Amino acid sequence: MRTPIRSLMSRLEPGGESPVRAAGRARGPSRWSCVPVMLGLAVLLLWSPGVGRTQTVNTAMWVPNGGITSIVRDGGTIYIGGSFTYVGPLTGGAVAIDASTGASQQPVPQVEGSVYSVAPDGSGGWYLGGSFTAVRGQPRNNLAHLSAAGSLTAWNPDANGSVSTLAVSGSTVYTGGSFTSVGGQPRNRIAALDAVSGAATAWNPNANTVVTAIAVSGGMVYAGGQFTSIGGQPRNYIAALDAASGAATAWNPNANSFVNALAVSGSTVYAGGRFLSIGGQARNRVAALDTASGGATAWNPNVNDWVYALAVNGGTVYVAGVFGSVGGQPRSRIAAVNAAGGVVTAWNPNANGAFIRALAVSGGTVYAGGDFTSIGGQPRNRIAALDAASGAATGWNPNAEDNVFALAVSGGTVYAGGDFISVGGVARSSIAALDAATGAATAWDPNAIVTPASAGPPSVNALAVSGGTVYVGGYFTGIGGQERNFVAALDPATGAATAWNPDVLGTVKAIALSGGTVYIGGGFETVGGQVRTSLAAIDAASGAVTPWAPNAGHEVRALAVSGGTIYAGGTFNSVGGQTRNYLAALDAATGAPTAWNPNPNFPVAALAVSGGTVYAGGLFTTIGGQPRNRIAALGEATGAATAWNANAVGGAVNDLELSGTTVYAGGFFTSIGGQPRNNIAALDMVSGTATIWNPNADWIVNTLAVSGGVAYVSGAFTHIGGQFRPYFAAMSAEDLPTPALLAQFEATTTNEGTVLRWRFDDAGRVTAVAVERASHAAGPWVSIAPELRDESGVTVAVDRTTDGSGDHFYRLVARLADGSQMVFGPVSPSRRERVTGSDLRLVSPNPTSGRIEVDYGVAREGRVRLDLLDLSGRVVGALVDRVHAPGRYLAAWDGTGGRGRLSPGLYFVRLMAPSQMAVEKLAVTR
Numbered sequence: 001m002r003t004p005i006r007s008l009m010s011r012l013e014p015g016g017e018s019p020v021r022a023a024g025r026a027r028g029p030s031r032w033s034c035v036p037v038m039l040g041l042a043v044l045l046l047w048s049p050g051v052g053r054t055q056t057v058n059t060a061m062w063v064p065n066g067g068i069t070s071i072v073r074d075g076g077t078i079y080i081g082g083s084f085t086y087v088g089p090l091t092g093g094a095v096a097i098d099a100s101t102g103a104s105q106q107p108v109p110q111v112e113g114s115v116y117s118v119a120p121d122g123s124g125g126w127y128l129g130g131s132f133t134a135v136r137g138q139p140r141n142n143l144a145h146l147s148a149a150g151s152l153t154a155w156n157p158d159a160n161g162s163v164s165t166l167a168v169s170g171s172t173v174y175t176g177g178s179f180t181s182v183g184g185q186p187r188n189r190i191a192a193l194d195a196v197s198g199a200a201t202a203w204n205p206n207a208n209t210v211v212t213a214i215a216v217s218g219g220m221v222y223a224g225g226q227f228t229s230i231g232g233q234p235r236n237y238i239a240a241l242d243a244a245s246g247a248a249t250a251w252n253p254n255a256n257s258f259v260n261a262l263a264v265s266g267s268t269v270y271a272g273g274r275f276l277s278i279g280g281q282a283r284n285r286v287a288a289l290d291t292a293s294g295g296a297t298a299w300n301p302n303v304n305d306w307v308y309a310l311a312v313n314g315g316t317v318y319v320a321g322v323f324g325s326v327g328g329q330p331r332s333r334i335a336a337v338n339a340a341g342g343v344v345t346a347w348n349p350n351a352n353g354a355f356i357r358a359l360a361v362s363g364g365t366v367y368a369g370g371d372f373t374s375i376g377g378q379p380r381n382r383i384a385a386l387d388a389a390s391g392a393a394t395g396w397n398p399n400a401e402d403n404v405f406a407l408a409v410s411g412g413t414v415y416a417g418g419d420f421i422s423v424g425g426v427a428r429s430s431i432a433a434l435d436a437a438t439g440a441a442t443a444w445d446p447n448a449i450v451t452p453a454s455a456g457p458p459s460v461n462a463l464a465v466s467g468g469t470v471y472v473g474g475y476f477t478g479i480g481g482q483e484r485n486f487v488a489a490l491d492p493a494t495g496a497a498t499a500w501n502p503d504v505l506g507t508v509k510a511i512a513l514s515g516g517t518v519y520i521g522g523g524f525e526t527v528g529g530q531v532r533t534s535l536a537a538i539d540a541a542s543g544a545v546t547p548w549a550p551n552a553g554h555e556v557r558a559l560a561v562s563g564g565t566i567y568a569g570g571t572f573n574s575v576g577g578q579t580r581n582y583l584a585a586l587d588a589a590t591g592a593p594t595a596w597n598p599n600p601n602f603p604v605a606a607l608a609v610s611g612g613t614v615y616a617g618g619l620f621t622t623i624g625g626q627p628r629n630r631i632a633a634l635g636e637a638t639g640a641a642t643a644w645n646a647n648a649v650g651g652a653v654n655d656l657e658l659s660g661t662t663v664y665a666g667g668f669f670t671s672i673g674g675q676p677r678n679n680i681a682a683l684d685m686v687s688g689t690a691t692i693w694n695p696n697a698d699w700i701v702n703t704l705a706v707s708g709g710v711a712y713v714s715g716a717f718t719h720i721g722g723q724f725r726p727y728f729a730a731m732s733a734e735d736l737p738t739p740a741l742l743a744q745f746e747a748t749t750t751n752e753g754t755v756l757r758w759r760f761d762d763a764g765r766v767t768a769v770a771v772e773r774a775s776h777a778a779g780p781w782v783s784i785a786p787e788l789r790d791e792s793g794v795t796v797a798v799d800r801t802t803d804g805s806g807d808h809f810y811r812l813v814a815r816l817a818d819g820s821q822m823v824f825g826p827v828s829p830s831r832r833e834r835v836t837g838s839d840l841r842l843v844s845p846n847p848t849s850g851r852i853e854v855d856y857g858v859a860r861e862g863r864v865r866l867d868l869l870d871l872s873g874r875v876v877g878a879l880v881d882r883v884h885a886p887g888r889y890l891a892a893w894d895g896t897g898g899r900g901r902l903s904p905g906l907y908f909v910r911l912m913a914p915s916q917m918a919v920e921k922l923a924v925t926r
Contacts, residue, residue, distance in 0.1 A: 088425015
């Protein structure tokens with residue numbers, strides 16, 4: 001049995017900002033990466049099957065808010081372990097939330113990036129601004145519009161920098177940020193956009209640096225930010241702009257530092273930010289300014305730190321930011337101030353965390369967004385509804401996964417934007433169970449913890465399931481409601497820890513099960529009070545440590561069991577008193593290292609065993625006496641590298657998974673198995689070549705598990721399988737071909753007559769088939785009634801009425817389920833000859849409006865692929881994928897499939913047969 005082995009790179013990933021939080025921003029290579037080789041078009045087409053091919057991704061599968069380092073599926077349950085604190089549905093950085101229930105409204109926009117501002121369009125839809133690159137899978141740079149139904153509209157101003165603020169007035173959308181171009185025009189940091197077309201109007205105040213706040217009242221547009229010049233005039237951080245001309249008016253409060261928030265009520269402009277003076281008066285971070293003179297009124301709440309958000313409701317001004325006191329009263333991050341006298345009220349939700357960035361008021365409810373986890377006397381993650389009278393949190397609890405930066409209310413909907421990728425999930429500390437059918441988290445919640453908290457966050461690094469037990473290893477001191485040090489056994493129904501308690505001192509990185517023994521590897525020093533350095537065997541029933549004690553010299557990161565041998569990989573240089581660099585085979589009875597010694601030159605991160613072969617992945621470049629880049633197959637008897645050489649280029653192979661005749665590999669590479677593959681690939685177990693399966697992860701893959709035809713993949717990626725799927729994805733483990741309507745049609749002459757064979761891949765579309773014969777390829781054609789039989793899905797038709805000369809032709813007339821008719825052929829037994837080389841003899845018609853027939857030959861028995869590729873090398877139709885006997889074949893396709901009909905253009909038909917390949921051009925017209 002092979003337990004999935006977790007990533008060596010989990011501690012060696014490139015540093016810095018998470019790629020999910022940095023969506024759309026460039027990421028530099030780590031010291032483990034290399035520069036990818038750029039391939040020419042001809043090479044790409046001929047040697048890259050399925051480049052960029054979209055996989056079938058389960059978009060309902062919930063995602064965590066951090067890395068997963070272990071995945072195991074058991075029946076209908078997927079267990080995941082890692083360093084996350086939350087698991088939820090993938091919403092992206094903006095979501096509409098029902099104001100009554102707190103549930104996310106569908107469809108979610110799946111914004112790829114952060115949303116800093118939202119504004120209702122007045123018709124039930126919403127404008128979004130922020131730092132993002134796509135919405136609902138479509139390119140949208142920093143600005144987008146969603147209809148009342150939640151659909152992405154064509155509105156696309158395409159800002160070249162982030163958008164911090166939005167305000168809608170009639171048919172105009174005012175926007176501010178850091179951009180220098182928007183709506184098809186040069187516009188520095190502030191612009192007015194047509195609400196229908198997205199084009200920039202002539203209004204152009206031209207701010208010299210960032211605009212962070214906009215408020216519109218009458219014929220005036222008030223702007224705040226970090227600028228010192230706007231509307232053609234020097235204006236420090238705040239200005240009033242003519243809504244018609246864009247020129248700065250004489251109104252000039254002249255703040256001495258940044259203005260982050262603006263709100264207009266009657267004849268007063270409320271301003272919040274970083275300033276200490278504004279409107280000619282000393283005012284700490286918040287002020288009320290006269291709309292006529294720009295002077296500060298007597299209203300002076302005196303806030304002790306930055307203000308980020310303001311909202312006015314009747315006689316109350318709500319203030320939020322990073323402050324700890326207002327008007328000399330303790331107020332943590334949020335307060336209410338009397339609009340008349342400037343006196344702080346008793347209203348005190350008392351939020352924890354560093355900041356509140358967003359406020360919105362509707363009726364008797366104040367909505368707040370930030371980074372808090374407690375507010376209004378209740379646990380609330382980053383978003384909450386507060387009673388406007390008492391300050392207490394209501395029952396409304398959407399539970400955002402990360403920071404909320406923007407809030408707006410319209411009708412019965414609250415729209416939230418932020419850094420989050422999920423809203424509406426559940427808290428889960430480092431371990432969770434997902435329903436394989438729905439993708440949602442189950443109630444199973446073992447809740448890994450570390451005490452004291454100053455010792456760092458918990459993590460679950462290894463999982464294994466056997467019978468009625470889930471074994472867990474990692475960095476924790478409590479799990480399943482009990483004190484358990486670094487390893488535990490959990491009840492799969494309740495999540496409670498069983499009595500099994502080996503008491504490990506040090507982190508566990510790998511688990512493998514064999515019979516009644518649980519093998520663990522990691523960086524620990526003792527188990528059950530006995531010295532066991534980095535390797536140990538534990539009785540699966542009692543939890544007692546066995547005498548098995550190889551004692552590795554450093555961390556063990558990978559384990560695999562085969563018969564009476566335990567294979568271990570990691571960062572060690574000795575084990576069992578013998579020199580063993582990074583990889584060893586240990587006797588399961590004695591713990592002594594065997595003579596098996598592949599001696600890799602760098603650490604091993606992943607192991608898997610099948611059929612006398614040990615597959616290894618890691619950072620090595622030599623192993624088993626041969627040059628092998630980061631992945632190798634080793635003889636289980638000799639330790640020597642076999643001829644299998646998948647040759648990963650770029651960085652480490654972090655995990656390996658075996659399924660059938662396929663080796664799945666994940667890591668930090670750009671090429672493997674002789675093909676361009678980004679960080680994940682499926683390799684033929686015999687040849688080592690990459691199959692067409694190509695999820696194309698945009699960043700590191702740490703962990704793989706394959707079960708029931710589904711590949712579960714985790715890592716630091718944001719996109720995989722052509723989808724926005726941060727950290728975790730479930731997808732088809734096989735790249736299923738687009739069914740060719742006719743995948744085989746051939747004729748042979750035998751002593752019983754002419755034998756026809758045909759097979760429809762998409763047989764459900766065919767309701768009837770007639771066989772016709774002619775003396776010439778051009779006809780005339782007559783119907784015949786051959787004897788029919790079925791041979792393993794292939795229809796065999798015997799025509800006993802011929803003279804045996806083979807001088808005749810056959811075609812098939814198929815009636816389809818939609819009532820249409822298609823004709824295939826002709827084929828002739830006289831055209832049968834010994835095929836000496838696999839080839840593409842005929843692709844017709846060419847040019848075509850979509851339907852094609854392909855006449856091809858196969859010289860040697862083996863697996864054959866017949867694909868249609870576009871100019872980028874992407875497979876747009878996989879017509880044939882099966883084992884062929886030698887001979888000539890005819891395949892036909894009507895041009896339809898999962899991606900619709902082919903667009904006009906140039907394509908390539910590619911035949912991949914054993915040891916040979918052929919490519920022909922195909923022109924598609926309309």
